[in-house]
Amino acid sequence: MMLAALSCLLGLCDTAEAEEPYSAASVEAVYLYRFGGYIEWPPEALAHPRFTIAVLGDDEVAEALSRVLSDRNIGGLPANVRRARNARDLGDAQMVYIGEGYRGDLHALISSLEHRPILVVTDEVNALGSGSMVNFVIAEGKVRFEVSLASATRAGLKISSQLLAVAVRVQTG
């Protein structure tokens, strides 16, 4: 309580209130939803009744995402989450998030997608080198992301320049 009073005297109460920390999983879940607005999928990828984000290897993100996506649309389709265990479970997902808990070989999993129009989002050091398109990185206590335009282009996805402007790094094609 003493510290609270002291920090207010120093004019720090407002910043302290406004920036109460969030969990990385909830920030990443919101990012995943927002990415949908900055990516252009080829029309055939959206010729499905739903927009599906498959989540592998991170239950916390999957839970947060299912709350975020309730009653939301992506690409004009009602959005939903699918928990997957491997490449065979991805079905017609338009986006896949591979968390740190995924037990298989990341490089092999992405390679098995064979350039299908699926946005691959990861959360691992050096994942762009394994073929990921958007990779979360934690820097200075914040969740940022890096983008491989080369990998996204090969899969037939267009990424808006607004998204690229926020990325910490963009690997061009």
Place this chain on the structure above:
Amino acid sequence: MTASEQSTCGSLRPAAAALGLLLMTTPAFATDALSAAEGELESLSLEQLANVEITSVSKTAERLSRAPAAIYVITHDQIIRSGATTVAEALRLAPNLQVRRLTSSSYAVSARGFGGNQGDQNFANKLLVLIDGRSVYSPLFSGVYLDAQEVLLEDIDRIEVISGPGATLWGANAMNGVVNIITRASYLTTGTAVTAGAGNQEQTVGARYGRKVDDQTAFRVYGLGYRQDALELADGVGAHDAWWKAQGGFRMDWSRSDDSFTVQGDLYRGLEDQPGSANVHLTGANLLARWQHHTERSDTQLQGYFDDSQRGAPNGGTAFVLHTYDIELQQTLLAGSANRVVWGAGERLNSYRIANSASLLFVPPSRSLTLSNLFAQDTLTLGSLALTAGLKLEDDPYSGWTLQPDARLSWMMSESEQLWAAASRAIRAPTPFDRDVVEKVGGLTFLTGNAAFRPERVTAYELGYRALPSSRFSVSASVFYNHYDDLRTVDPASATVFLPLRWGNAMEGSTYGVETWADLQVLSWWRLTPGLRTLHKQLRFKPGAAGLLGTGQAGDDPTAQGFLTSSMDLPLRLTWDASIRYVNALPDPVAPGYYELDTRLGWRASPQLELALVGNDLLHARHAEYPSPDGEEIARSFLLQIRWVP
């Protein structure tokens, strides 16, 4: 308890909870709090999302921790929140390492024992340390001069600590373990950060400036300096081993499509007081370049570095200049759907010149030694089973080609449980200290190197289990049984003549033990990490050996050590970390066991400014971590740290 929750405002709730210890009731309210938070998050733009502060206690490097080996990953946040000011102190965070401070500037770091026996001239020489892929294991005396190897802690991404042989991928001297210190790519360290610390035992300062040149290019430059006071003798008098160091460096990263390039380098200078002899000067520089190329089915890495390392007392004392040139190629190939092949080759040239003193000589005093290696490893994955088999061929300058095989089996018992087993062989290669050294006492030759000295060898068997029953709890346990042969001993000149003594390979035996640790997110803002390791050594002299100095010369190691660390994110932007550790008694030479407590209270006064108060080794006025002849002890210390990010 419920009443107290309801009556306090949101930001004070964790403090009330801490007082009440409400382990059972919390998960529910944590979930509710999360979804309320997400509501706010959803209204943010991408730019705003990128500036949202996240809790730091919840992120672990989980994927890295899943290799079929006893690997522990020290994260960036753990290092910062420990209050450590040097890499050596940060290594105390690994439950599978033994870290002891011998003097103000020197540490003995080891895995699975063999932490050295200073009096018998046996040093901690079975652990390999790499900084961004550059080996800092000294090829001269075998061991690591950690005082010459500093990294701006701000810029470290993680430290991977592998206990057990890592010879196949990392090469010789990764006999009992490997420490991999990995810094962040420069595009993740943009902006200015200034840190400073002042305390009763040390003063530190560090600054880094990083910038993105364009979307594909970024760089950083940094400088650091510190001064550490002398340790104390048992009566509180200074041990006359204070030292300072100044260091600067840079890193630059480019990425172009499927290629990325890194260039980095460091330059340092230091001066260390020595009790009873001339001061020791350290200087050094290194430059490393790395190219990585990615294709759909492969990853290729080519890396080269130059390292200049100099140390010595200027007038009449022993001094050395060491130049290392190293080039390595490594490639990962996906073969079919089930195989992953890693192969590589490397060549290293160590060129040194030693200025001999009257009592410590190397004959010859200069040499150029080449070290070549070739390795291949395949991982075959079949459902929940993964079998890794690897072989390394290494040509060291003294003992020629050695074969170091490694086999590992991993079984994912379920989504959250893994069982692994490994068998491997590794060596500690001979060095000039083993082969060329001549030590004199008053003109009399007392000890000499041995031209027939062979590598020290280990065959290691490991079994490990880890489980991640929820995102809030993980546990890892492994047992090992190591059989050693040709361990270094001090032998008489021959059966009939005692002096000069010489090095021999007359010891063998086995060690076994347990290494276990867990990570428990008790509450969303409170994490507990316990760690424990045990070690039992059964070493003996080979038949016919003289058995001088006893088997204790192979290392004076405790049979057990453990710690418990608590990390809390408190209201008012406070963080509080505390770690208590116990180290069992040392057998030979004898030293009592000890408990010690380190703690850090951090306050994020504003987004730009963090203040922290650190207390180290708080339980005793002084404690010794090794019974050195001079009787140096580590005093209780306090440090005020400031971190400013304008």
